[in-house]
Amino acid sequence: xxxxxxxxxxxxxxxxxxxxxxxxxxxxxxxxxxxxxxxxxxxxxxxxxxxxxxxxxxxxxxxxxxxxxxxxxxxxxxxxxxxxxxxxxxxxxxxxxxxxxxxxxxxxxxxxxxxxxxxxxx
Numbered sequence: 001x002x003x004x005x006x007x008x009x010x011x012x013x014x015x016x017x018x019x020x021x022x023x024x025x026x027x028x029x030x031x032x033x034x035x036x037x038x039x040x041x042x043x044x045x046x047x048x049x050x051x052x053x054x055x056x057x058x059x060x061x062x063x064x065x066x067x068x069x070x071x072x073x074x075x076x077x078x079x080x081x082x083x084x085x086x087x088x089x090x091x092x093x094x095x096x097x098x099x100x101x102x103x104x105x106x107x108x109x110x111x112x113x114x115x116x117x118x119x120x121x122x
Contacts, residue, residue, distance in 0.1 A: 001051050001052075001101065002051075003049040003050070003051050003055075003101070003102075004101055005049065007100055007101050007102050008100055008102075009043075009045045009100050009102035009104060010049070010102055012029070012031070012045075013029060013045065013047060019031035019032075020032040022042055022075060022078070022079065023044075023071065023074060023075045023078060025067070025071055025074070026047070026067060027046060027047055027063075027064055027067030027068045027070070027071050028044050028045060028046055028047060028067070028068050028071035028072070029044070029045055029047065030042050030043065030044040030045075030071065030072075030075045030107075031043055033106070037106075037108065038108040038109060038110050038111060038113065039109070039110025039111055040079060040081065040086070040107065040108065040109040040110040041106065041107070041108055042075060042079070042106070042107040043104050043105070043106060043107075044068070044071060044072050044075055044104060044105045044107065045102060045103070045104045045105075046060065046064060046068045046103060047064075048060060048064060049102075050102065050103040051101050051102065051103065052092040052093065052098065052101075052103050053090045053092050053103055054092055055103065056068075056103045072088060072105055072107065075107060076107060076109075079107075079109070081107070081109040084109065085109065085113075086107055086108060086109035087106075087107070087108045087109070087113050087116070088105050088106065088107055088108075089105065089106045089108065090103065090104065090105045090106070091106075
């Protein structure tokens, strides 16, 4: 799938749309989700044109990959989430319900998040 530069996260990165920013560095931008699924729901997006985690892992320079994942950790620490715990989630593709075709990580926290997924019994 080709990267669509008109996706909402690309527009946020270019400053065309506002966001409720919580963190920014040379590698990533983090902001509160507009439809939170937990008391804390932050999105972390890399500064680059990557459709999915697969695309990012295969195509991004090593410095961006390292800087991005360090940024995810920095966001969690700055928001005080480490002690009580948090969940990171990156959806890739249609079966995972990826809604925006720009790689991003969701950080969820602020309550007991329960099991990650339902048990699958054959």
